[in-house]
Amino acid sequence: MPGLPRRAVVPLPDVSIPVPGAAKPPVFSRAEWGARPPRTGYTFTLARHIGLHHTATVEDWAAITWEECAARVRAIQTYHIDTQGWNDIGYAYVVCKHGHVFQAREDDDDSTDVQGAHDGFNRGSTGISAFGYFHPPVNHQPTEAQLSALVHLTAWIASRRGIDPLGRSLYAAYGSPVDNVYGHRDVSATACPGDNLYGRMEALRAAIKDRTLRRLY
Numbered sequence: 397m398p399g400l401p402r403r404a405v406v407p408l409p410d411v412s413i414p415v416p417g418a419a420k421p422p423v424f425s426r427a428e429w430g431a432r433p434p435r436t437g438y439t440f441t442l443a444r445h446i447g448l449h450h451t452a453t454v455e456d457w458a459a460i461t462w463e464e465c466a467a468r469v470r471a472i473q474t475y476h477i478d479t480q481g482w483n484d485i486g487y488a489y490v491v492c493k494h495g496h497v498f499q500a501r502e503d504d505d506d507s508t509d510v511q512g513a514h515d516g517f518n519r520g521s522t523g524i525s526a527f528g529y530f531h532p533p534v535n536h537q538p539t540e541a542q543l544s545a546l547v548h549l550t551a552w553i554a555s556r557r558g559i560d561p562l563g564r565s566l567y568a569a570y571g572s573p574v575d576n577v578y579g580h581r582d583v584s585a586t587a588c589p590g591d592n593l594y595g596r597m598e599a600l601r602a603a604i605k606d607r608t609l610r611r612l613y
């Protein structure tokens with residue numbers, strides 16, 4: 397039935413409760429990809445939701461080498477700062493099609509979350525964007541390496557912040573309950589993260605949950 401939540405809404409505790417689980421995947425630092433500093437100081441928040449995006453840019457997908465992917469992350473940052481007028485790149489992490497994870501708007505302190513600019517609300521959410529254009533007319537398909545990296549990254553964030561990847565809870569800045577791992581289109585009038593990624597999200601959530609329950613990594 398459209399409009400009804402697919403999951404029970406469970407009130408969140410007032411504090412983040414880390415649970416044992418997934419380890420941090422390899423993440424390329426801002427220094428490694430050559431980030432500019434933010435224009436001003438960051439605002440901090442506590443991530444209780446994780447929003448997924450695609451970059452919707454064919455040039456990102458065309459990048460072949462790591463250096464080319466790093467250059468695309470710099471291009472996204474330049475666009476967000478110089479064209480959008482934002483403080484820094486909007487996302488917290490970017491994942492290229494080779495499965496490399498780039499630290500985006502972050503402060504090298506995993507105990508805090510830097511508030512990003514990724515879904516129009518931002519407070520209480522962290523944004524991850526995948527290189528690709530996952531809907532018509534381009535219709536890229538996320539790669540297995542990319543999906544795997546998204547699972548590893550998101551499972552680590554979920555473990556660290558005590559977020560249930562299969563849960564649904566109030567996204568206060570948005571004003572309604574949202575899946576704890578949601579797609580941008582769940583909160584905004586946008587096609588993001590594209591049909592070909594959005595359609596994989598139920599399987600992604602299950603894989604993320606599975607990884608947070610294992611301690612083998």
Ligand SMILES: [Zn+2]
Nearest residue numbers: 449450580588
């Ligand atoms: Zn988006």
Ligand SMILES: [Zn+2]
Nearest residue numbers: 465492493494
């Ligand atoms: Zn790459």
